[in-house]
Amino acid sequence: MLTNPRYGLIARQSVARFRTVFWLGAALAGVAALVAFAVDELKTSRLQSALWHDYARDARFSVDAGASAAIRFPHSGPYDERLGYRQLPNYIERLQAQGYVLTRQARMSPRLIELHERGLFGPYREKNQAGLTVSDCRAQTLLRTRVPQRVYERFEEVPPLLVNALLFVEDRHLLDAQPPQRNPAIDPERFAKAALEQMHRALDVTRPASGGSTLATQIEKYRHSPGGRTASVGDKLRQMASASLRAYQDGDDTLARRRQIVVDYLDTVPLAARPGFGEVHGLGDGLWTWYGREFGEVNRLLADTGGETAPSDEALRRQAVAFKQALSLMIAQRRPSQHLLGNGEGLTGLTDSYLRLMGDAGIIAPALRDAALAVPLQQQAELPAAPRPDFVQRKAVNALRTHVSTLLDVPRAYDLERLDLEAETSLDNEAQALAIHALTRLRTPAAAKSAGLIGDHRLDPGANLSPLIYSFTLYERGAHANLLRVQADNIDQPFDVNQGARLDLGSTAKLRTLVSYLELVAELHERWVGLDAPALSALKPSDRDPLGTWARQYLLRAKDRSLAPMLEAAMQRRYSASEGEAFFTGGGLHRFENFDRTHAAASMTVQEAFNHSVNLVFIRLMRDIVYHRMFGEATDGQRLLQDPADPRRREMLARFADNEGSAYLARFHRKYKGKSAAEAEALLLRGVRPSAPRLASVLFTIEPEAGDAQLDELLARKLGRGAGSPRALRALRNTYAGLSLADRGYVARVHPLELWLVGFLRQQPHATLAQALDASARERQEVYAWLFKTRHKSAQDRRIRELLERDAFAQVHRSWQRLGYPFASLTPSYASAIGASGDRPAALAELMGILVNDGARRPVQRVGALHFARDTPYESRLEQRGPAALQVLPPEVAATARRALFSVVREGTARRLKGALVGADGRAIEIGGKTGTGDHRYELRGRGGQVIAERKIGRSATFVFMIGDRYYGTILAYVREPHAARYRFTSALPVQLLKSFGPQLLPVLQRNGCGDNGRS
DSSP, rough: TOOOHHHEEEHHHHHHHHHHHHHHHHHHHHHHHHHHHHHHHHHHOOOHHHHHHHTTTTOOOOEEESSSSSOOOOOEEEEEEEETTHHHHHHHHHHHHHHEEEEEEEEOHHHHHHHHHTTTTOOOEEEEEEOOOOOOOSSSEEOOBBBSSSSSSSSSGGOOOHHHHHHHHHOOOTOSSSSOOOTTTOOOHHHHHHHHHHHHHHOOOOOOOOOOOOHHHHHHHHHHHHGGSOHHHHHHHHHHHHHHHHHHHEEEEEHHHEEEEEHHHHOOEEEEEEEETTEEEEHHHHHHHHHOOHHHHHHHHHHHOOTTTTHHHHHHHHHHHHHHHHHHHHHHHTTTHHHHHSSSSHHHHHHHHHHHHHHTSSOOOOOHHHHHHSSSOOOOOOOOOOOOOOHHHHHHHHHHHHHHHOOOOOOOOOHHHTOOEEEOOOOOOHHHHHHHHHHHHGGGGGHHTTTTTTTTTTTTTTTTTTTOOOEEEEEESSSSSEEEEEEEOOOSSSOOOTTTOOOOOOHHHHHHHHHHHHHHHHHHHHTTTTTTTHHHHHOOOOOTOOOHHHHHHHHOOOSSSSSHHHHHHHOOOOOEEOOOOOOEEEEEEEOOOSSSSGTOOOEEEEEHHHHHTTHHHHHHHHHHHHHHHHHTTOOOOOHHOOTTOOOHHHHHHHHHHHHHHHHHHHHHHHHTTTTOOHHHHHHHHHTTOHHHHHHHHHHHHHHHTHHHHHHHHHHHHHSOOOOOOOOHHHHHHHHHHTSSSHHHHHTTTTOHHHHHHHHHHOEEEEEEEHHHHHTTTTHHHHHHHHEEEEEHHHHHHHHHHHHHHHHHHHHHHHHHHHOOOOOSOOOOOOGGGGGTTTHHHHHHHHHHHHHHHTTOOOOOSSSSEESSSSTTTTOOEEEOOOOOEEEEHHHHHHHHHHHHHHHHHHHOOOTGGGTTOOOSOOOOOOEEEEEEEEEEEEEEHHHHHHHHEEEEEEEEEEEEEEETEEEEEEEEEEEEEGGGGGGOTTTHHHHHHHHHHHHHHHHHSSSOOOOTOOOO
């Protein structure tokens, strides 16, 4: 029986059924256990807390000296872009190219680098508020911008009414006390609902599905996801993982972190953008921008629960308005542009529906609900008026901010002020404030009189003080750089007169001329000092090179042939100050005057002329400089003028024709630009005295294909009668159409290139000047064909001299540029020696810095250090090291120029400053400088050269100075039209001003605190 096969089959089947039942039961038990574990985990987060805390615990960073290899920067995200973290590698590279060095930088732990490379957002305490901070050399804050401007610092500052409303709208269980390990990145109910909806949507793509985001994941999204959006499931998982890491980084209990999430969200949630303000972040800025509400007032209203007594109707209404506005912004964040930039109806409806739900749920009292439902949501039509900035107080800060903007290539102030950046500058805020106070108070008569500004060569009694502009800039000589300490003026406008204008600064140009003169002497010394007496005697400088002749004679006679005594001897060379000579320079004949006419009959040394700022001496000194460049040993100008067969003459004349022709074309292009063919013809003919030959010459130039009928019509229109017969018309055509361009211009008494340009613009009405110049190369040479004929040698010589002079001034210009001259050209006239080419106070200060530093051009330090992203994994500090000092002048030249500048204060035009400043030891500090008075006029001259009309554009008085061997700068007084004609002040005015406030300024500057790099 037992061996019956049937019973064996039954037994095997029973065993199989048992196994199936067993494993099915086991599987069901496992699933049940897994479900139970999952439910428990979602409720308690025990496993998550241990897992995420363990993973996040080692995601740390530290900050150490030098550049870091263990650092990674964000790839995307609005927050990282706005604060500059994403662009930091570019900023660092750009700053390093400009002489900055990484002195401190963050080091990320291996775990933090791993998280970054996996695409997660690093868990660190992110800043809700950041921006640009600019500080001075004593670490005093000069500028501090914060975005957003209105924030909660702590959870306890948030009115509970707002907390409850936010949780009801967005994340109802976020602050539940149990479990303490709750993961704020996952709300089990919302997560399960979102998962089911996503599965349904996979089957039906038209079906809507919610994302299940918590406040924690929303923050990760709008801060770090590309574009602040969730583009895929992967993005959502990345947000959840990053939020979980951040939640558990400091331990298992997340309640403090969850409270901070409420603060973070309220401070930073994006709320669209508004013109005039920009992007709006956070509830505080949102209330101010969209509703015009003060953040503090709203918080006081919402925190006032009324205690045991019911609030008055008016108090309840005010609270209801504030609450409804705040609630509307919490709701608007889901589609901020749609809700806040639209008509507002949809947002009002949603807000009212939430008010009812919150009232039903007991989140708000029925009285508050009803009061809020009764008030409308009304956005403010315009932004609240921002206070007008005080440009006088902020001038230096604005200049520094512009400098930082240039360093980083962040042109918009809007973007710069949102960077997480601290700029440490060399400015001395105490000295700056003192200078601003001294300059701004001068608008009152009492202050101007007290400062000694009323009197001869200064201001007339009763002068209108309001149009006067004063500017003061001061640098300190540091060990490695020149440090900007003060940059002040009294202009209540953005304009910076110190750096932003080309001004006629008068005789300060004599300092540049003197330095060029001493440079040439040093050049000649270097070239000839090694020659013995026979070799020197064999030299034959040109008769037109007085400077070369003097240098040769000096070296032949001198016992001490070193450079310093030769430079001193050059300062003792004598020149006439006579006004009786006319000077051919700049293409014309010019006469010059001395400011003090008593000097006109004198012969004086260069030093004496520098002391007293004698114009004619420096005109003649500039002529010697130019003649040396034209005819000295290194050039061949003399032979070029003497030898008519020299092939270089034709090259020079062709260059002259091209240059002068181009200048004429530029003038004519301005005259006819934008005019129609008829308007241009009428304007041209307005200057032509009509006759048949002249009109024919004009017509056949501007309209080469013109027919006889056109000529006859033109004659009839301009002369009142036609040619009279076809034969007469043909005669005019045959005579004048075949003439050269130059001859037609001669007949018409119009410059040939003006005729050509009108014709060219007739064919190409929108042609630019560059196109006209390209098209007229042949015509420019043709017009000057007469000049190439040898019988006109005197005319050729005159133009060759002009070109040689222009080339000489180009060399002078290059030497001035090497010493900081800021403009791309120099007026090729001896008048440049007395200010005709203009200058800038800041550029003069740079020249003074070179002289103070023994001929070395050191970098100017305005911003000594830039500290990015403090207390973040991206922290980077760069300090300016700058290029090494560049020796641009021989030290002996700088020393000689300094002695000349000290002499101006001891014996010359700035002698009122002698002994004005006293050091801490009671001894007078020697001051040196150069004065200058600029009188910029526009003159209209008649055909005989006489002035027939004059307009005074501006008057300036400048003093460029050095104080001992430590400080230097410029001080300027300036007035522009229409007021300039009413003032007669000279450089005595800024000299007296420095004498007035210098004694108060110096002790502030010398006080300890400002070190060489802008830090003590």
